[in-house]
Amino acid sequence: MRCHYCDREATFEPEMDGVVVGLCDDHFREQFESLSESDVMENLQRELGVDGVDGIDGVDGSDGADER
Ligand SMILES: [Zn+2]
DSSP states (O other), X not given: OBOSSSSSBOXXXXXXXXXXXXXXXXXXXXXXXXXXXXXXHHHHHHHHTOOSOTTOTTOOOSSSGGGO
C-alpha cells in the first residue's frame, strides 16, 4: 500500500472514518498531530503499541514528558 499523500511506501495503515488509508512515516506524524484529539488516535495507539507519544490525552507524563 502506498501513502495517501505521496508515493512512498505506507508505513502505517490506520482506519479513519471507516476508511483504511496508507500513510508514510512523515505523513503519519502529520495526521497524528491533527488527529491527536480524537478517539481515532487512541485506538490506533493501542493497535500499534505506540508508547511515549506526546500530546495524547490520558498520557500523564511519566516518561518522555519533558521532550516537548
Ligand atoms: Zn506520505
